Amino acid sequence: MSSDPLRDPSLYINRELSQLDFNFRVLAQAMDEQVPLLERLRFLCISCTNLDEFFEIRAAAVRHAQEFGLPPAPDGMSPQAILNAIHDRAAELVDQQYRCWNQVLRPALGEAGVGILAHKSWTARQRRWLRAYFRNEIMPVLSPLGLDPSHPFPKILNKSLNIVVVLKGTDAFGRAGHLALVRAPRSLPRIIQLPESLGGPQNFVLLSAVLSAFVDELFPGMDVQGAYQFRVTRNSELVVDEEEVENLALALRDELVDRGYRPAVRLEIAHDCPKPIMQTLLQNFGLSENAAYRIDGPVNLNRVIQVYDLLPRPDLKYPPMTPRVFKSPEGIFVTAAQGDVLLHHPFDSFSTVLELIREAAVDPNVLAIKQTLYRTGKDSGIVEALILAARNGKDVTVVVELRARFDEEANLGLADRLQDAGVQVVYGVVGYKTHAKMLLIVRREGRKLRRYVHLGTGNYHSGTARAYTDLSLITADPDIGNDVHLLFQQLSGLAPKMKLKCLLQSPFTLHAGLIKRIERETALALEGKPARIIAKMNALNEAQVIRALYAASQAGVQIDLIVRGACTLRPGVEGVSDNIRVRSIVGRFLEHSRVYWFGNNGAPELYCASADWLERNLLRRVETCFPILDSGLARRIYREVLQNYLDDNLNAWELQEDGRYSKCVPAPGQPPHSAQQALMEGL
Structure with missing residues (x-):
């Protein structure tokens, strides 16, 4: 014992x-x-x-x-x-x-x-x-x-x-x-x-x-x-x-x-x-x-x-929702070159991501496209665009995860179609499911090559993009682009473990990176400084992360966890987790975005990820966790995905110490607030 x-x-x-x-x-x-x-x-x-x-x-x-x-x-x-x-x-x-x-x-x-x-x-x-x-x-x-x-x-x-x-x-x-x-x-x-x-x-x-x-x-x-x-x-x-x-x-x-x-x-x-x-x-x-x-x-x-x-x-039925369509009159490459683009699905249309790949498929300056595919759905426009790109002479590499649960058969057929069109198909890494959501486009601009990247919290699946809440980042940041390039090298070749500048990745640095940041907040609290952690995910069960959160709570760190599904952490235990609150949001859309925020003594860090805080995701899968470097976009995510959901008193459930959930209701005099409704109304 x-x-x-x-x-x-x-x-x-x-x-x-x-x-x-x-x-x-x-x-x-x-x-x-x-x-x-x-x-x-x-x-x-x-x-x-x-x-x-x-x-x-x-x-x-x-x-x-x-x-x-x-x-x-x-x-x-x-x-x-x-x-x-x-x-x-x-x-x-x-x-x-x-x-x-x-x-x-x-x-x-x-x-x-x-x-x-x-x-x-x-x-x-x-x-x-x-x-x-x-x-x-x-x-x-x-x-x-x-x-x-x-x-x-x-x-x-x-x-x-x-x-x-x-x-x-x-x-x-x-x-x-x-x-x-x-x-x-x-x-x-x-x-x-x-x-x-x-x-x-x-x-x-x-x-x-x-x-x-x-x-x-x-x-x-x-x-x-x-x-x-x-x-x-x-x-x-x-x-x-x-x-x-x-x-x-x-x-x-x-x-x-x-x-x-x-x-x-x-x-x-x-x-x-x-x-x-x-x-x-x-x-x-x-x-x-x-x-x-x-x-x-x-x-x-x-x-x-x-x-x-x-x-x-x-x-x-629910009244139909018309998602916002991102306007890019000069083309997405020109827009992304000027600054990062953030999409919050389904409130922002997934068509922008599809348009990015379609634009790459026909752009004569695009030389290569690399993408991971976990789930895509039938008649995927993304797959058609990748096939078009290959037929247009682009070098296209796709990492298809054959072991995506209940989509194995569909992904086998998808891999065959892509290979028949001349796409180089990779099945990932033996023993590790590739769950990362990333797209890399290499484009010649003058005498230089420039990398454009899409990173997401959800799958490249237009159907689920209408029903799930997820985040997409489109960026031309050179450091992020180089990190994603190295990750694709790792997946498609036999490259050794590589040091990344911006991204955290499973199974190498994400778990340790989370522990390090939780412990940093713990140290701040012990010094009497403000310390805060807010994280949103689908599930939480990794024991070492939970122990780090318990230790942070004991030190006085204020911790809010928005966990849609299974959570094995027990909040509200006196002397252990009394500074931890756990809530679950269940509404019209399936909550799917993963966002981690650390107060960092007034210089907050905000990450989005493909990974939940589960043992399998942190230790036995290929996952990406990417920082939001644009402070304006980071504030937007904090407002829309974190504070907005902490304010929800209509679709939220709070986890009690005994392991049961209680439905939140507006307090006397408190206005009702639905996070998803607020986003549909253009928060």
């Missing part, structure tokens, strides 16, 4: 449970009557999708730790204790999700003229139409499977919709019925929109309801005594021993084939399913009862998000 009191497990919140708590805050948006109705439905579906990913990645990792006897986390909980706590907390979340669906949103949607019709509410005409739809569109692609010695339990695909059917009687071969499975192929739509003649175009039926209603037609001559939908969630973390493979792309392709059938971690099943049948399923999936969740509604509730996209109901 360590003698360091700051290592006391009671000072740390469990990372998995903290991550689960974030989804309660998302779900609260679905219950908020001030949020438009279809947006509330979207928040409900987001909480369900987040929970899926939590089990696929986080719970699966804990189960792996249990199987291999790994030591407890910094909070002292054993893997088995964490799994038990996950079950209890996740069951509570699931209960709230389905009460929100059954008792709040579904009835409210009905009152607004949007029907998501349960089986019992179908009219006779609707039932006839749905039966015909089942026979013509669904039944031909189904392959029901009776379970007997010659038909063993089949493989069930991760997160696929399935029906377990209880049968009585004998079939054409005289076999006695017992159990059968009906698997819904991914090709079938999960939401069926009824024709206007059957009550209007805003009526929908879930595929699971149609399957349950007409499943008897798949077993003629037999008595269907029950039909219960279920869904299994599997470990989705890809495991590739990168030291042992000669070709990472080929190894990943092989892994992706099997991803859908990896070990199970969760079973969702209809709430009225008899226990013996549930036990049969658990046994076949190798799960215990603390991995089972009874569901009062569709097991794939997140699929209801399709209703949001199908309905042209602006009255039930």
Whole structure:
């Protein structure tokens, strides 16, 4: 046992449970009557999708730790204790999700003229139409499977919709019925929109309801005594021993084939399913009862998000926001040469970043383009611009991160497209995901070469740039340009560790750089000088950083952390963290920008980064952390991203000492303030 009191497990919140708590805050948006109705439905579906990913990645990792006897986390909980706590907390979340669906949103949607019709509410005409739809569109692609010695339990695909059917009687071969499975192929739509003649175009039926209603037609001559939908969630973390493979792309392709059938971690099943049948399923999936969740509604509730996209109901959605478009009459290169450009997405359009690459692709003076790509989305304009640049004779190098979780397959295809166009594609560094967001353009200007750089906190993805808050810096600063040049050398070649002048980078200098700056504020406080740290990020769990923050708090440093998701630091502990405040903002846009501010005795330093303060980001990934050297832009970021969010009293939640979050409300006489709304109104 360590003698360091700051290592006391009671000072740390469990990372998995903290991550689960974030989804309660998302779900609260679905219950908020001030949020438009279809947006509330979207928040409900987001909480369900987040929970899926939590089990696929986080719970699966804990189960792996249990199987291999790994030591407890910094909070002292054993893997088995964490799994038990996950079950209890996740069951509570699931209960709230389905009460929100059954008792709040579904009835409210009905009152607004949007029907998501349960089986019992179908009219006779609707039932006839749905039966015909089942026979013509669904039944031909189904392959029901009776379970007997010659038909063993089949493989069930991760997160696929399935029906377990209880049968009585004998079939054409005289076999006695017992159990059968009906698997819904991914090709079938999960939401069926009824024709206007059957009550209007805003009526929908879930595929699971149609399957349950007409499943008897798949077993003629037999008595269907029950039909219960279920869904299994599997470990989705890809495991590739990168030291042992000669070709990472080929190894990943092989892994992706099997991803859908990896070990199970969760079973969702209809709430009225008899226990013996549930036990049969658990046994076949190798799960215990603390991995089972009874569901009062569709097991794939997140699929209801399709209703949001199908309905042209602006009255039930957020008013559209038109982002500001950066004006650069003489071209972005001329503007950036005169001074740094800062973009705050989605309030500033991401089109400026796209235009920068397009301009580089056709500019005869541009010689080379280098870029990292982690996630790009389908039909990416950035990818098209890079391909155009290569075809125009530019030297284009792209670092594609093949292991970007759940985008592996898309990135393999992206790499193939780029290579076919003559782009040099690099897969990063073995053992380290390349999560940095950087773009380097080399341009001839007279007799000199000049570097233009884009650095960001978010991905080069136009879709998420409309939904996530992020920061972009476009600069021609020569020191930053040289640093980024060295980083690309490191990624594409076999260069040694290089000394950078401006940037901090993971896995080499960012972690130590953060500790150094926290300790500097600590020393200032001990000298009786003002000391302050404000940092915004998505998650925090790195133990050494947390211990440094605790020591800073003990010295009197005032620390405000704006952490969207999981936070394992425990604030408000007397004598340890009573000078630390932690808040989480959950609103219309997903908070994604990472900003670190250090008071530095009146000469503040402000950094933006691609990295959260997580162990993986600081120690096991390639990340960039870049200073904002223009004092005016630094003040703008402080005002928009830090002080603005500390003033929020409508969408903010404060982390309590016990690990729970409490919703902020305006104090008596205090005007209400929403940080995101203020930014939309042009703060």
